[in-house]
Amino acid sequence: MKLDEITVAIRPRNAWEGIDLGFAMARRWFGRLWLLWILMATPALAVGLLLFDSPWALLLWIWWLKPAYEPALVYGVSRAVFGETPAVRAVLPHWRRFFNLQTLANLTYRRLAPSRSFYMPVQVLEGLKGRARAERIRVLGRGQQAGGWLTLTAMHFEWVLQFGFVVLVVLLVPEELQWAEALFAGSDALGEWLWALSVAAAASVIAPFYVAGGFALYLSRRIDLEAWDLELNFRRLAAGFPPRGALGRAALAAGFTLALGAGFPPPGLAAASPQQADALIQEVLADEAFGAPQEVGYWRYTGDGIEWGGDGPWWPDWMGGLIEFLGALPEVARLLLWVAAGVVLALLAAWLLRNRERLFRGRRRAAVGAGEAPAELFGLDLRQERLPDDPAAEALRLIAAGDPRAALSLLYRGALVRLIFDHGLEIPRSATEGECMQRVEQRCSAELSAFFTELTRHWRSLAYAHRMPQRVRLQRLAEAWGERFGRRHEPA
Amino acid sequence: MQRQAGALAAQGMTPLDTLLEHETPEGILLELRLAGPVVRACAWAIDAVIRGVLYIGLGILLSYLGQMGTAVMLILFFVIEWFYPVFFEVRSGMTPGKQVMGVWVIHDNGTPVSLPSSLVRNLLRTADFFPLFYGAGLLTMLMNRQFKRLGDLAAGTLVVYRDPHGQRRAMPEAQPEPPPQGLSYAGQEALLDFAERDAQLSAERKAELATLLHPVTGCGGAAAVAKLHGYANWLARGR
Numbered sequence: 001m002k003l004d005e006i007t008v009a010i011r012p013r014n015a016w017e018g019i020d021l022g023f024a025m026a027r028r029w030f031g032r033l034w035l036l037w038i039l040m041a042t043p044a045l046a047v048g049l050l051l052f053d054s055p056w057a058l059l060l061w062i063w064w065l066k067p068a069y070e071p072a073l074v075y076g077v078s079r080a081v082f083g084e085t086p087a088v089r090a091v092l093p094h095w096r097r098f099f100n101l102q103t104l105a106n107l108t109y110r111r112l113a114p115s116r117s118f119y120m121p122v123q124v125l126e127g128l129k130g131r132a133r134a135e136r137i138r139v140l141g142r143g144q145q146a147g148g149w150l151t152l153t154a155m156h157f158e159w160v161l162q163f164g165f166v167v168l169v170v171l172l173v174p175e176e177l178q179w180a181e182a183l184f185a186g187s188d189a190l191g192e193w194l195w196a197l198s199v200a201a202a203a204s205v206i207a208p209f210y211v212a213g214g215f216a217l218y219l220s221r222r223i224d225l226e227a228w229d230l231e232l233n234f235r236r237l238a239a240g241f242p243p244r245g246a247l248g249r250a251a252l253a254a255g256f257t258l259a260l261g262a263g264f265p266p267p268g269l270a271a272a273s274p275q276q277a278d279a280l281i282q283e284v285l286a287d288e289a290f291g292a293p294q295e296v297g298y299w300r301y302t303g304d305g306i307e308w309g310g311d312g313p314w315w316p317d318w319m320g321g322l323i324e325f326l327g328a329l330p331e332v333a334r335l336l337l338w339v340a341a342g343v344v345l346a347l348l349a350a351w352l353l354r355n356r357e358r359l360f361r362g363r364r365r366a367a368v369g370a371g372e373a374p375a376e377l378f379g380l381d382l383r384q385e386r387l388p389d390d391p392a393a394e395a396l397r398l399i400a401a402g403d404p405r406a407a408l409s410l411l412y413r414g415a416l417v418r419l420i421f422d423h424g425l426e427i428p429r430s431a432t433e434g435e436c437m438q439r440v441e442q443r444c445s446a447e448l449s450a451f452f453t454e455l456t457r458h459w460r461s462l463a464y465a466h467r468m469p470q471r472v473r474l475q476r477l478a479e480a481w482g483e484r485f486g487r488r489h490e491p492a
Numbered sequence: 493m494q495r496q497a498g499a500l501a502a503q504g505m506t507p508l509d510t511l512l513e514h515e516t517p518e519g520i521l522l523e524l525r526l527a528g529p530v531v532r533a534c535a536w537a538i539d540a541v542i543r544g545v546l547y548i549g550l551g552i553l554l555s556y557l558g559q560m561g562t563a564v565m566l567i568l569f570f571v572i573e574w575f576y577p578v579f580f581e582v583r584s585g586m587t588p589g590k591q592v593m594g595v596w597v598i599h600d601n602g603t604p605v606s607l608p609s610s611l612v613r614n615l616l617r618t619a620d621f622f623p624l625f626y627g628a629g630l631l632t633m634l635m636n637r638q639f640k641r642l643g644d645l646a647a648g649t650l651v652v653y654r655d656p657h658g659q660r661r662a663m664p665e666a667q668p669e670p671p672p673q674g675l676s677y678a679g680q681e682a683l684l685d686f687a688e689r690d691a692q693l694s695a696e697r698k699a700e701l702a703t704l705l706h707p708v709t710g711c712g713g714a715a716a717v718a719k720l721h722g723y724a725n726w727l728a729r730g731r
Contacts, residue, residue, distance in 0.1 A: 009509035012689075016593070017653065020510045020528030020639070027634065028508060146530075153530045157630060164627030171623060209634065213530065227693055227701060233682035234704040240676070241707035289694065323556045330560055 003232055005083035010229045013220040015146035022216030026208040029080050033073050033208035035088050040069035040098075041204070055196040062200060066207070067106035067116060071098035071124045073211040074117075078125055081219070102129055115147030117154075117214020135290060140221045147217055154210040162202035166195065357426070374429045377436070380413045387417050392482030396475065404474050405462060411481050412459040415452060418485045419444070433460055451484060512638055512650065514602050522602045525653040527595040529633045532651055536626075538589030543576060574614070581610040590651070600648045609647040616643035663687035668729060669722035672708060680727050687724030 003010070008021060026033060041062065048061040075098070076091045084090075102123040106116070113119065122128055122136050141147060223229060284290065352359065375383055388394045391414035398407035416436065419425040425443055427436055437456050441449045455477060461467040469477075512524040550568055554561035580587040585604055586596035597605045597613070605613075619642045620629030629641035638650060664687065671683065686701065693701075695714075702709070702716035709719045 007508055009507040009511070011509075014594075014653070016527070016531040017510060017525060019530050020526065021508070023528045023530070023634065023639075024508055024510050024637075027637075149534055150530055153533050156533070157529070160625045160627050160630055164624045168623040168627075225692065226697055227686075227689060230682060230686055230689070230701055231704065233678065233685075234701055237676070237679040237682060238705050238707045240674070240679075241672075284694070284696065287694070326557050327560070329557070 003228060006081060007083050008081055008216075008219075010223055010232055012224050012229060015144040015217060015220070018217040018220030019146060019150050019213040020216075021220060022213035023209050025077055025081065025216060026212035029077065029212075030208055032080070032088060033076060033212065034204060036072050036076050036091060037069055037204050037207045039088065039092070040072050041065075041200075044068065045200075055192045059196050059199055063203070064111065065107065066203070067111065067120075068099070068103055070117065070120060070207065070211050071103065073208060074120050074124045074215055077208075077212050077215050078121070081215075097124060102133075114151050115141065115214070116151060117211050118147030118150065118217050119214075120211070121215050121218040135285070139290065140218065140225070144221075147214065150210065150213050150217065154206050154213070157209075158199075158202045158206045161205060162198045165198045165202065169194075374427060377416065377427065377429070377431060378433065380409070380416065382413065382417055382420065384417055384421055387414055390482075392478050392485075395478040395481065399471065399474055399478065404468060404471065407474060407478065408459055408462055408469070411478060412455055414485065415455055415481065419452070422485070423448075448484065451480060455481075510639075512652075514600075516602070524598070524602060524650060525655075526639050527593075527651045527653055528639045529630060531593050531595060532633070532639070535587070535589035535593040535595060538592055539576070539587050540589075542588055543572060546572060577614045578607070578610045581605050581614075582607050586654075595651050595653050597649050597651055600650060605649055609649050613643035613647035613649050616646050619643070661688040661691075663724055663728060664690050664721050666718060666721035666725045668726035669719065670726050671723040675708075683720055683724045684727055687721050687728075690721070 008025070013021065044062060044065045045058075048058045052058045052061060072091055072095075075094060076088075079085075079091070106113075106120075110116075118141070119133075119137050122133055122140070126136065128136050375381070388410075391410055395407040395410050398404070398410065416427075419440065420427060423444060425439060427439060431439070433456055437449075437453055440452045444452070458469050458473075458477065462469065510526045510528065512526055514522045514524060516522060547569060550565055554565040554568075557564070577587050580590075581597050582605070584591075584596075585598065590596055597610070599605060599609060617626075617629075620626050620632070622628045626641075629643070632641050632645070633639050636645070638644075640650070644650065663684070671680070675683075686698075690698070698717045699713045702720050703712040705716060705720065706712055709716045711719060
């Protein structure tokens with residue numbers, strides 16, 4: 001067996017990843033492993049059929065003998081990992097390896113050992129027994145309990161499959177076939193045999209995963225402890241350098257001495273004679289790593305030193321208050337509901353108030369409080385009382401006096417004031433001349449808006465472009481202004 | 493992990509592993525270590541115990557509140573049963589059980605799991621549960637190459653092992669010594685790896701491994717180990 005031929009990726013894994021690798025192996029070689037299990041279990045089944053009448057006894061028999069079927073699977077999966085693709089026929093001749101004293105031990109006092117599939121490679125592949133086996137298992141199992149969890153989980157997986165199978169069949173049986181429903185539930189013999197079948201089927205499906213999971217856990221522990229990945233990398237690295245001296249040549253020529261050999265012996269001993277090896281083994285075993293004392297902490301019952309107090313409820317007073325408070329929660333919840341409703345109403349009202357203009361456009365024009373009108377727009381004083389009583393006449397007077405600029409300013413300002421106070425036009429403080437014009441177009445009559453547009457045009461060309469309108473036109477504008485807006489209304 | 497040479501490569505087969513490789517648009521190869529049924533079942537069991545304790549505690553507490561308590565209890569049970577995994581997965585990618593087992597949920601492309609994906613994979617637990625105790629989910633996980641259950645297939649999610657961040661193991665002190673010219677990047681990595689795993693390896697195995705590098709170091713046995721540690725120290729400290 002050589003590392004070069006291994007068909008799984010060699011990298012350090014944690015224990016759980018090791019198990020996952022085993023599940024991947026079982027998936028790849030499922031057919032072969034399943035067949036091996038069936039082949040191993042069939043003789044046991046035949047013997048059981050002769051021995052027992054009750055299907056439950058037969059089930060117990062098949063279940064109890066599980067450790068006897070599994071060595072063949074371990075062997076099969078180990079061959080497959082090292083590149084051989086053994087047919088079932090090639091595994092069976094090694095039956096001696098599968099049935100020996102170790103197997104007997106597994107079937108008796110070790111039957112309920114929690115990490116069975118994790119330990120199995122140690123005895124099947126390494127051929128260790130007795131103290132050596134126990135020591136080896138301790139070294140491999142140090143720092144992880146995944147092997148035990150694997151057994152426990154696989155057991156539950158079996159139950160899931162087996163109950164799932166039965167429930168599925170019961171669910172799929174049409175209601176008309178009432179005899180079929182009683183099949184599984186009743187004391188009918190056929191039902192019991194079908195139960196037995198479901199148990200065996202589930203066991204055969206899970207067994208390859210369980211065994212391969214334990215084997216891969218063992219393999220990944222060895223990869224980790226013996227740094228197989230480093231060995232591969234070092235070989236590749238060394239191949240890139242010319243060999244130096246005799247030792248180097250020897251090291252290369254030795255090829256892969258991590259012999260997993262006939263039975264996975266622990267590495268590093270390949271070149272030693274039996275006597276040397278014995279001495280070496282004793283030396284290694286004397287190392288602290290193999291016999292280190294372990295501190296194990298546990299809880300011991302020393303009697304209860306607790307004084308159990310007198311009568312009354314077990315909870316303290318403040319908790320009683322809390323419980324009363326929680327009992328009053330519905331009232332509190334109702335109150336909170338009313339408060340929440342009030343808040344929602346208030347928010348709604350506030351929102352309406354803020355958006356009233358957009359919502360009620362066209363409904364309210366006239367009633368505008370003077371307080372809301374801007375006192376000033378783009379530098380023009382828009383207070384009503386600052387406007388002369390008859391702006392048109394005043395404008396004509398200013399034109400005659402040779403101050404057309406003041407006249408036009410007065411007309412425009414007057415028009416805005418009248419629009420705001422007499423026609424109820426709302427103008428925001430931020431409005432420009434153009435926006436005022438738009439508002440007039442939207443809100444006022446076409447005739448008024450045409451006049452205002454013309455006025456604005458003249459005012460803008462005067463104010464910003466310093467272009468003076470003709471005197472005649474200006475006079476006409478002032479007269480038109482007088483016709484539109486007239487004298488100041490007396491306050492009613 | 494490096495590709496293994498030898499017979500396998502000659503046959504054009506990739507070595508069996510539980511890695512999923514995902515290349516990002518930037519050309520970075522992510523290696524996601526897929527988590528299998530056993531570790532996931534253990535994580536689920538831990539979560540189930542936590543939920544069970546929650547239910548019992550809530551049941552005792554709320555039983556003092558009469559009918560109101562029953563109503564609240566039923567609502568809470570519903571919420572916990574359906575959204576316990578979603579809450580934790582969206583928050584940190586892992587439920588407490590997954591955290592204990594060192595795994596978490598991600599998208600197929602390696603990004604953190606999002607709310608919609610988490611909802612889908614957890615609501616589909618109903619499908620995975622069929623016909624009893626996640627029978628369908630178990631079979632799917634056993635058959636799927638990426639250990640996905642039905643919910644994972646629908647949501648496009650994976651359960652993978654978390655990588656520990658920024659943990660460098662200590663390496664034995666040695667007189668830093670520059671390694672010979674022509675050492676590849678992979679070779680340097682192997683040297684660092686050798687030094688960092690010093691504590692896990694037996695002295696004999698270390699000597700055996702170091703002797704393999706005789707062409708590089710020019711010596712064997714314990715001397716070679718010390719020399720490799722010197723190289724590793726030199727590499728780790730930078731030049």
